[in-house]
Amino acid sequence: MTSVAIRIRGLRRTFGDVVAVDDVDIDVMDGEFLTLLGPSGSGKTTVLRMIAGFERPDAGTIELAGVDVTEMPPYARDVNTVFQDYALFPHMTVIQNVEYGLMVKKVPKAERQQRALAALESVRLAGYERRRPSQLSGGQRQRVALARALVNRPQVLLLDEPLGALDLKLREQMQVELKEIQREVGITFVFVTHDQDEALTMSDRIAVFNEGRIAQIGTPMEIYEHPGSPFVAGFVGTSNLLTEEAARAVLGRGGVWSVRPEKIQVARGTVEPAPHQHAVQGRIREVVYVGMSTRFLVDLTVGGQLMVVEQNSDAGATERHAMRGQDVTLLWDSDHEYQVSSSSDGR
Amino acid sequence: MQLTRTSKVLLTAFAVVAFSFVYIPLGVILINSFSVNKSLAWPPRGFTTEWWGRAIDNEGVREALLTSVVLGLLATAVALVLGTLTAFALGRFTFFGRESISLLVILPIALPGIVTGIALNNVFTSFLGGLTFLTLVVAHGTFCIVIVYNNALARIRRMGRSLEEASADLGARGWTTFRRVTFPMMRSALIAGAVLAFGLSFDEIIVTTFTAGPGITTLPIWIYQNLFRPNQAPVVNVVAAVLVLISILPVYVAQKLSGSESERGGGLI
Numbered sequence: 038m039t040s041v042a043i044r045i046r047g048l049r050r051t052f053g054d055v056v057a058v059d060d061v062d063i064d065v066m067d068g069e070f071l072t073l074l075g076p077s078g079s080g081k082t083t084v085l086r087m088i089a090g091f092e093r094p095d096a097g098t099i100e101l102a103g104v105d106v107t108e109m110p111p112y113a114r115d116v117n118t119v120f121q122d123y124a125l126f127p128h129m130t131v132i133q134n135v136e137y138g139l140m141v142k143k144v145p146k147a148e149r150q151q152r153a154l155a156a157l158e159s160v161r162l163a164g165y166e167r168r169r170p171s172q173l174s175g176g177q178r179q180r181v182a183l184a185r186a187l188v189n190r191p192q193v194l195l196l197d198e199p200l201g202a203l204d205l206k207l208r209e210q211m212q213v214e215l216k217e218i219q220r221e222v223g224i225t226f227v228f229v230t231h232d233q234d235e236a237l238t239m240s241d242r243i244a245v246f247n248e249g250r251i252a253q254i255g256t257p258m259e260i261y262e263h264p265g266s267p268f269v270a271g272f273v274g275t276s277n278l279l280t281e282e283a284a285r286a287v288l289g290r291g292g293v294w295s296v297r298p299e300k301i302q303v304a305r306g307t308v309e310p311a312p313h314q315h316a317v318q319g320r321i322r323e324v325v326y327v328g329m330s331t332r333f334l335v336d337l338t339v340g341g342q343l344m345v346v347e348q349n350s351d352a353g354a355t356e357r358h359a360m361r362g363q364d365v366t367l368l369w370d371s372d373h374e375y376q377v378s379s380s381s382d383g384r
Numbered sequence: 385m386q387l388t389r390t391s392k393v394l395l396t397a398f399a400v401v402a403f404s405f406v407y408i409p410l411g412v413i414l415i416n417s418f419s420v421n422k423s424l425a426w427p428p429r430g431f432t433t434e435w436w437g438r439a440i441d442n443e444g445v446r447e448a449l450l451t452s453v454v455l456g457l458l459a460t461a462v463a464l465v466l467g468t469l470t471a472f473a474l475g476r477f478t479f480f481g482r483e484s485i486s487l488l489v490i491l492p493i494a495l496p497g498i499v500t501g502i503a504l505n506n507v508f509t510s511f512l513g514g515l516t517f518l519t520l521v522v523a524h525g526t527f528c529i530v531i532v533y534n535n536a537l538a539r540i541r542r543m544g545r546s547l548e549e550a551s552a553d554l555g556a557r558g559w560t561t562f563r564r565v566t567f568p569m570m571r572s573a574l575i576a577g578a579v580l581a582f583g584l585s586f587d588e589i590i591v592t593t594f595t596a597g598p599g600i601t602t603l604p605i606w607i608y609q610n611l612f613r614p615n616q617a618p619v620v621n622v623v624a625a626v627l628v629l630i631s632i633l634p635v636y637v638a639q640k641l642s643g644s645e646s647e648r649g650g651g652l653i
Contacts, residue, residue: 091549111552124550128568138554141564189554 075246459524467532501594535577
């Protein structure tokens with residue numbers, strides 16, 4: 038049976054007049070990879086900093102493995118952080134950085150050296166012990182920061198947008214590596230990012246933050262396929278909404294509905310939907326070729342717009358490109374439409 | 385930036401003139417300290433090391449030098465403690481009156497020395513029972529603090545908080561974090577500040593005149609008193625030459641330290 042690694046209840050934090058975090062409840066399971074996803078200023082980093090102990094909550098409690106740590110200073114908590122700017126000590130070598138946590142906990146020199154070397158090896162930086170942080174590349178610094186945190190074998194590892202400063206290729210590579218490392222060490226990861234792709238590819242569960250609150254929490258599939266609010270539908274994936282009148286005309290019900298762009302088929306002219314399908318007429322306003330796929334932006338006759346993505350798996354890319362201005366019917370399985378709100382202004 | 389030939393020549397000429405004005409007189413002092421002339425006349429009629437020997441044997445010079453060194457060290461020590469603490473208070477915390485205090489800390493360096501001197505002189509003689517060596521230390525401390533404070537504050541700002549947070553996160557308590565992270569990060573800035581503060585105290589003359597207790601002579605004051613005395617001019621030259629040589633060192637050290645590695649601001653290239 039898995040137990041709860043972090044239990045957060047009623048967490049609240051204000052900065053002056055700004056409510057940064059408002060009544061947040063989260064249970065993070067042992068060994069879980071939980072991502073806090075949200076735009077900047079949504080409170081995700083503040084939650085992370087409160088778990089680490091750098092910020093005091095105004096209200097609420099934080100438990101680590103059943104122990105209330107809300108009032109504990111950072112050094113007394115069995116969590117370690119990988120900082121956004123890595124925060125490597127510039128006056129120490131790589132190995133001294135990695136050994137730091139063990140040194141202040143008075144681990145004998147031989148053991149800490151051995152553990153630090155093993156940690157560096159696990160992030161594939163063996164041979165870099167004597168370098169200074171200033172002599173490393175961004176990706177290497179990131180790995181040192183990871184090794185410095187992991188070498189302490191904390192209950193929980195907190196990662197504050199650790200891949201934000203890396204270029205795209207390196208970031209994608211580190212996403213895979215981080216996930217592998219997490220599986221190997223089995224430590225609970227709490228990962229903060231504003232990048233939805235990162236969240237979807239790495240996480241066991243995602244907590245989507247909006248204006249200091251959790252808008253939705255669930256597996257990547259739940260979040261993507263069943264967004265619980267227009268905000269989540271828009272922030273994770275492409276916002277593809279049918280609102281009020283359009284929804285009433287197409288689906289026969291009001292409210293706000295979401296259909297993911299890759300679930301929609303484009304048919305020329307007017308086509309009758311099959312019994313399990315819904316259909317809407319429209320005119321293609323824009324065709325965008327994006328290599329792997331083609332994007333259609335379609336103005337609906339009932340008002341509003343939908344985006345459709347088709348894979349360029351066949352040879353039809355050239356034909357698709359010529360479809361601008363044509364009248365089409367958009368079809369999708371009614372299984373793939375989700376109500377994200379019962380009214381058009383709801384969250 | 386590309387320069388035309390004419391502007392290159394002009395700029396070079398200006399630079400040569402400017403440097404000449406500063407450094408030729410220093411060179412003259414150095415040469416004069418070996419001159420056989422008894423007054424400050426030019427050119428030297430011959431060279432001798434007699435004045436250097438006399439300066440070294442001169443008890444007044446030796447005492448004044450000792451006074452200046454002790455005074456500089458004490459004022460620097462006071463400035464290091466108070467300046468660093470102030471920099472942490474103002475750099476790390478927000479509180480009522482923070483901006484005003486930061487202005488008040490910096491002000492003594494901008495105030496005319498004569499004003500500071502008279503003001504301190506009044507307070508010391510009217511309320512604190514007269515001038516001593518201690519009043520001189522306090523007086524020098526007022527402007528030495530500014531130098532240390534400025535250096536420390538710049539470093540604190542540049543350092544940010546995340547290194548200390550990282551240290552705490554890794555299990556270090558406040559004192560360990562200070563000893564292992566904060567202080568090593570601050571050290572070069574503090575040394576640079578201390579060296580400059582010492583230099584400032586070492587050649588200060590105006591405030592010193594007003595706040596030194598009776599019979600206390602610092603090296604600059606000794607020079608001033610002896611400059612126009614018959615037969616003392618050559619010895620003054622030697623002392624001045626030594627001061628020039630000595631001052632190069634702390635300035636060089638301070639520049640090197642405050643501009644070390646990747647965090648160069650201005651200073652030596």
